[in-house]
Amino acid sequence: MSQLPPATLEGWYALHQVFALDWAGLHGLDATARTRLVAETRGLLGELASPDVPGWSAFYQLVGGGADTLFIHFRETPDALADAQLRIRRSALGPFLRIEYDYTSVTEAGLYQPTAEAARQAEPYSPEFNRIIEEAAAAERATPHVQSRLYPKIPEGMRYVSFYPMSKRRVHPDNWYTLPVDERNRLMREHGLTGRRFGKKIYQVITGSVGLDDWEWGVTLFAHDLLDVKRVVTDMRFDEASSRFGEFGSFYVGILLSPEEWVEKFLGA
Ligand code: 76R
Numbered sequence: 529m530s531q532l533p534p535a536t537l538e539g540w541y542a543l544h545q546v547f548a549l550d551w552a553g554l555h556g557l558d559a560t561a562r563t564r565l566v567a568e569t570r571g572l573l574g575e576l577a578s579p580d581v582p583g584w585s586a587f588y589q590l591v592g593g594g595a596d597t598l599f600i601h602f603r604e605t606p607d608a609l610a611d612a613q614l615r616i617r618r619s620a621l622g623p624f625l626r627i628e629y630d631y632t633s634v635t636e637a638g639l640y641q642p643t644a645e646a647a648r649q650a651e652p653y654s655p656e657f658n659r660i661i662e663e664a665a666a667a668e669r670a671t672p673h674v675q676s677r678l679y680p681k682i683p684e685g686m687r688y689v690s691f692y693p694m695s696k697r698r699v700h701p702d703n704w705y706t707l708p709v710d711e712r713n714r715l716m717r718e719h720g721l722t723g724r725r726f727g728k729k730i731y732q733v734i735t736g737s738v739g740l741d742d743w744e745w746g747v748t749l750f751a752h753d754l755l756d757v758k759r760v761v762t763d764m765r766f767d768e769a770s771s772r773f774g775e776f777g778s779f780y781v782g783i784l785l786s787p788e789e790w791v792e793k794f795l796g797a
Contacts, residue, residue: 532652532709534643535661537669539635539678540583540602541609542735544691544746545616546629546780548595549794553624566795568620573787576601576612585612586682587790588689588782595628597794598691598782600748602635602680629778631693633746635678636736639668644713680733686750687784690757693743693777704773719769722760729756743777754781 557565576585583603590598599616603609609632616622642664650657668674696704704712723732735746751757764770785793 531706532643532647534709534712535639535665536736537637537639537665537674537678538736540604540680541606541634542632542733542746542748543599543601543603543609543613544629544631544633544748544780545599545601545613545627546590546593546595547597547599547625548628549597550624550626554795562795565620565624566791569795570787570791572615572619572621573790576615577787583608584681586689587785587787589785589790589793591781591783593778593780593782595780597790598689598780600689600691606632629780631691631737631743631746632740633735633737634740635680636734636745637668637674637677638716638734638736639665640709640713640716642668644709647709677734680731682750682784683731686731686752688751688754688757689782689784690749690751690754690761690779691746691782692779693737693741693746695744695775696773697775702772715767715769715773719764719767722763722767725763726756726760729753730760757781 573585573587575581577587581603583601585599585601588598588600590596601609601612603612616625639661642661646652646657646660646664649660669678698705700706707715723730729751731750733746733748733750735748736744737746738744749757749760765774
């Protein structure tokens with residue numbers, strides 16, 4: 529028997545890019561070529577991060593992670609995201625960037641509670657069920673809380689990021705996808721309550737990637753203090769949603785840089 533998937537809301541598309549720099553190539557540049565590269569890169573990063581772009585880009589210096597830098601882009605359409613990617617590739621900086629990992633996804637708010645509630649009131653997929661879901665989805669979408677999940681902005685002063693992909697386990701008896709929607713709703717409620725204890729310290733952006741990338745979700749956690757990331761992820765490991773069902777990819781930890789700072793750190797004299 530198929531279980532009921534949660535309705536979801538989506539917002540901006542997201543691309544996370546992990547790059548290693550070609551240090552040998554950079555060291556080999558003469559002064560003129562370096563000056564040109566610095567100027568072009570300053571322009572490129574400034575434009576990608578411009579507030580006039582619907583969406584935004586941010587640039588991070590990685591701590592570990594086997595690479596140098598993480599770029600995070602949010603855009604309204606996959607096309608705009610692909611164009612941002614191509615601009616970087618075609619830029620003067622492009623040949624010096626070696627992609628180590630990238631991840632395509634879209635911001636997502638899972639409507640577990642409204643889906644579980646609708647299933648109690650009407651036959652799944654019936655017109656009445658669809659109407660209840662649509663109404664609930666529209667009401668959820670209008671809330672500032674859901675808007676900030678679908679169209680995220682880095683809160684002031686949150687300089688640190690932790691990004692990792694994850695999936696929900698599908699191995700009997702811990703198969704997330706065979707759980708009834710009420711049970712998944714209960715587990716996600718518990719998850720949300722643990723998360724709320726970190727509400728002011730951690731800003732989570734969940735991006736869904738089923739059908740778009742190898743893992744099911746991207747987790748991007750912004751924080752003032754990197755230790756809060758360690759604390760929230762530790763606490764969550766003890767919630768059933770993670771302890772029984774969480775499977776994790778590689779973790780990337782970064783420090784936010786303005787375009788100017790990025791150029792200075794990576795290309796400066
Ligand atoms: O909007 C809400 O507050 C609803 C509650 C909520 C949902 C639906 C929520 C709250 N999360 C949700 C969905 Mn989350 N989150 C993670 C991780 O490391 C781990 O074990 C898991 C990685 C962390 C650290 C975290 C933090 N969350 C999800 C989903 C989608 C799953 C699905 O749809 O089935 C994933 C993969 C996921 C993973 N979560 C919170 C947090 C924090 C800090 C909160 C509170 C946010 C807040 O109150 O604003």
